[in-house]
Amino acid sequence: YVQRDQHGDMHVSGSSGQIFFQICNPPKQQCASQVAVPAAVNTWAQAGTGPKCAVTGSLPTASWSLQDPSDAKGGVKLTYTDGDESRTTVIVLDCDPSVSGTSVHATGELIEKPRLTYTVHVAAGDACPIVPKGLSWGWITIILLIVFLVVYFVGGTAYNVKVKQPPEEGMNVIPQWAYWQLLPGLIKDGCVFSWKRGRYLARNAPREIREWYRGRNSKELTTPIAAAAE
Template structure:
């Protein structure tokens, strides 16, 4: 008995079709930003408002990073604060150097953006003074925690980017209606057109990978016969080509005479 090898491309397509399903779920469950400290997804609303200090100072004030350096960090969700005799004036985040009493703006509430990726949700702030600095607060849901902010410090792979993690019950979505309509884009939700394109290509991938598997393992096909409905697609492509040629030549090509 001869053994027919399977082209690596077909294997990749088959694996990709299985991997695509959870990815679609993650994309479609984007937390759509509503304010500088609230966003909404299919599970409800994440609202950091209860953590906001409205007295003009930061809720999380002068916390040291994990390395124990001279740098300290302050953050206040939802409301701006001022620190360092105005060096950090009306900001959401501030970095200070205790050895030189120097303060650096890490962004205000207007710069806040909820950023979704495959594994986490985070709040990004940024400010440009002498350089551009970015503060990233990763949000971790824990119903047993009121609020704990751990400071990682400056990202060694991205100078000027400062990392911290909020663990809190307020980082958990509370039951409510699904997401409201937001602007398309990575931080404002995904548009209907993008959803339809994702579904279309997912369907094509599943159709092709499933069809190739059936043709190969069930019908023992080889070569071009491994493509499902090969004859139909070649005929259809030929008709589409003829249609374009007829349209662009306004019917004047040979073979398209008047009736």
């Protein structure tokens, strides 16, 4: 299993110990090495000599590639080279939509073939391609509206010129031209009415509500209702 230790390193166990890495940063695991900026560190226990370690890749050599160039859903591959004794680390991020965010809790496998090449397979949701989303209902509505307007004006104009007898002339070739001339004024009247009505309600709504409530309980209203109920 891929786990994260207290220092923030991800590590996975293999037949020759553990390998520590942080994908885009040097691991916190210390190891004496000639590699200036390590990308991954392998630790193991050797009988008679105690714990050993080796840097298995240099961070500046990081190289990203698709596992399958013809299928982006196959995941990506991160390769680090130039480790101690020419060690190489390959971190294979397999696309797994069920894994959210980083793949710390995903399963991992450490393979050491060929010799001094360390391959870690990690399931990760972040390794999946971003699938373009389809058009929203808003854009579909706008597109349909544009298509309708084009058909309406172009088709209506063609009808008024080619089919209608006698054919229309001038601006009258536009479908319902008289209505379109009135439309700006109608919109203005509607806006003015809404503004005035809104201001009136804002000033008088509390008073009208009180009067309405009082009217509901007035004798003039309740007496006829009670009589009808009897």
